[in-house]
Amino acid sequence: MPAGPNSDTWRWRANARHYRTHVLGDVTYVYCHLSGETHMLNLVSMAMLDLLVQRPYSLAELADAFPACLDVPVAECPPAVVARLFGELDDVGLVERVSGA
């Protein structure tokens, strides 16, 4: 299985059982049980985390869905930005892969 972790066909989700959240103004503090770390998420990254809790997304699906989730046009939230935001969540282990070829 030589595929890398960023294949477009892979689908990802966030498992809300793996972390606890505490909202303080525009910032949400996310304590991850798996890593033992606390992350500070702004409105945008928290919106993506919430979206990934609802159901698994591939990166392409996420790029389609996330602008609508934020209620902004795609031009203001292009796929590259979505991918970068997703990468940040992935880097700290807040998302996990659930399926894909």
Next chain:
Amino acid sequence: MNEPRTTDRVFLEKRRQLLKLGAAGVPMLLTMKASASSTAHSALDCQITIPEGLTILVSLNGAAWISTTYDYDGQGLTSQKVAAMQNQSQYVLPAGAVPERYRPDGDCPDPCENSGDDDDDDDNWAAAKKPRESYLASLLDSLMLSKPANADDRSTQLAYNWGNDDDDDDDNGCSTGGDDDDDGNGNGNGNGNGNGNGGNNGNHNGWGNDDDDDDGNSNYDTSECEYKIFVFDSQVQYAPGDFLDSSGNWSLSGKLGLYTIVAAKYGQYYGNYNSFPGVSCLLSILTYLNNH
């Protein structure tokens, strides 16, 4: 009535501003650090939580089986326990994945020592008589040699059982379990169990894995020296980045070192597939190191 709309507009504007910042490369997520004096870098500082009871079985050739469900009793390895552990393993790494320092030494005790009379006239069993460099080498020698069959009739039926040999035969592979008169009927007395070898029942070509419960040495099980097992008795949390020195070189030791290696190898082979515990953390570290 207008308040929600105002709030929505404010939030929307904030999101737009944040997205602009995000597009410019400003992080949307920060990881808190215990020390305010050090730079937060989640890629290097991520932690791995090893589940309680996680077990790593390492074979002579460096393959590894990892299970979070196998309940090792700590009473030593047997072929049955090895098979059970392998059946329950959720993750498997191929040969060579584990460095030699974590592998078993393969130095099995000679099952043929004190196995009875040996009249020193049986050249076929040189492997059993010469000092052994390693158990595997001698085992290979014994397989390569013309191995006399058992007096047991079943051995004839299984004479060409190439591959796995799971039968409970009496063949202990020892050179001279008692008198070796080459008539196929001799009963060995050396260890009280060895049946007579020799005879003309054909070659018993048990190539491959020979997992039989040899009655010839009923207590002889090489699993203890062919496999090594590592058990994490309790949940462990650690930062693999702690094993990195200032030059970015790994200095791995102990069980945590093994786990780090196994997780990294798993990530190397399979990526995030099947959610190996901690693989995301290792991948982030390795990605960071590769990029810097």
